Amino acid sequence: MDQIVYTRENQEILESSFEFSYEGKTYIISLQVIDHMIEISVILEEQTSFQWKDLFSIEQIYKLQNFFLQFTSLQKVYEIFSKLMKNCIKSITKSDNKMQIQLEFEQILDKIQFFIELHQCEINTDQIVVKLCEKISEIETKTNKQFEQLVKDQQTQTEQIKDYLAKQIEQMKEFLVGQIQSLKVDHQNQIQEIKKKINQIEDKIQFNNIFLKEELEMIKQWIEMIYERCKDKRKVIFFIKTIENKRFGFYADCQIKNYSGNFLAQNPNNIFLFSLDLKKKYTSNEINNSNAFYSNNQLLAVGGGFDIKLYTNSNTTKDNYVDAKSYGKKEGINKYDLNGGIDNYTTSEVEIFEIIDG
Structure with a gap:
């Protein structure tokens, strides 16, 4: 008081x-x-x-x-x-x-x-x-104190922000210097990698263009001819291109899995071979072929005598093989016609499609 x-x-x-x-x-x-x-x-x-x-x-x-x-x-x-x-x-x-x-x-x-x-x-x-003046004076005093404290707090925060930014700038400088050094060291490797990717893209573009429109229509008609017989089954078509630019493949409605050394028998006309270069389709020599199709985690094969044998690492091995024994007799195929007269081949591209109803 x-x-x-x-x-x-x-x-x-x-x-x-x-x-x-x-x-x-x-x-x-x-x-x-x-x-x-x-x-x-x-x-x-x-x-x-x-x-x-x-x-x-x-x-x-x-x-x-x-x-x-x-x-x-x-x-x-x-x-x-x-x-x-x-x-x-x-x-x-x-x-x-x-x-x-x-x-x-x-x-x-x-x-x-x-x-x-x-x-x-x-x-x-x-x-x-008098009363109002006293109140105003109290408010001014309180406000001035709060403002002074606010200014002090802002100055402190400003200094903290400056220190933080300075540290961030230094860290960024160190990071950029490291990146520049790394780019200099890896420059040649990066150029080689880019060239490799460009070559892969070019090969891909070329492969996407290996099938002419009339060839796609031809394959479509082959599939349509067997559509009713293949209904409700897994239907797979393989397109193979060798490093010598030979183009052939096969169609099968067999599920691709590990058959543990046992070939699948063929129902009539549910498997056929084809050559895009010769524009021909080759069917089984027998109505029921007991060695029509085989697959495991290392290779796929059509025909007991390996009319087409395709390894999973087909682009790095020469052990891939063609030999017309079980298919193409009615169409007049010779032993190695699919590969242009040569038995072994290495692939440059393989594309696999599943034919879905509709």
Whole structure:
């Protein structure tokens, strides 16, 4: 509680005030000693244009409670009131234009209670201005402190950001230098790799162009001729291109899996060979060929005498083989016609398609 002593109209005035909250509202209580009288006033912060106050003589104070009879000095009563009003307010009740304040404090043996009744009056304009100026000053002080703290925090954050960015830049420099060195070291290897990829792309483009439109139509018709017989079975067609650019293959409706050394027998016309170069289709020499098709994880074979034998690593071995024994007799095929008269071959490309219904 702030205590102020000043003179007004040749009167010495002793004044003190304090702020407290009650039931969620803020009040300011002011005590003044004026010409042998005590003035008590209460201002509700939310309604600064009104206050409740009254003047009490020392005799009136005595009547409030016998407790004060022991004090003969107004100054002593003022001091006691200041402590009570600050620490011992039990309740505040407002009705009409009156306010009743209940104070309660403890003696050694019992609690003492008494009431002060104040009357509502309007605060004059000067008091309102003073009050508002005080509030504005408090807000300015608080705002200035908050702004100063904000500036300090921003300066600290700015320095932290600068340090962070500087570290990131250094790390980026180190990374780029390392990348440049790596590119220099690997330059020749990268060029060779790019050339290799270009060659692979060129080979792929060439292979995609090895089948002419009329050849695709021809193969389509071969498949359509056996479509009803192959319905609901796995239908697979192999296109083979050798490093000597010979183009041939076979069609089978047999599932490709590991048959553990056992050939599959052929149902009539469910397997045939073909040559794109000769534009011919070759069928089985027998209606039922007991050694028509074989596959495992190393090779695929059509015909017991290996009319076509194709290894899984066909592009790195010369052991791939053609020998017309079980197929093409009716079409007049010779032993190695599929491969242009040569038995062994190495592939440059192999494409496998499954024919799906529709």
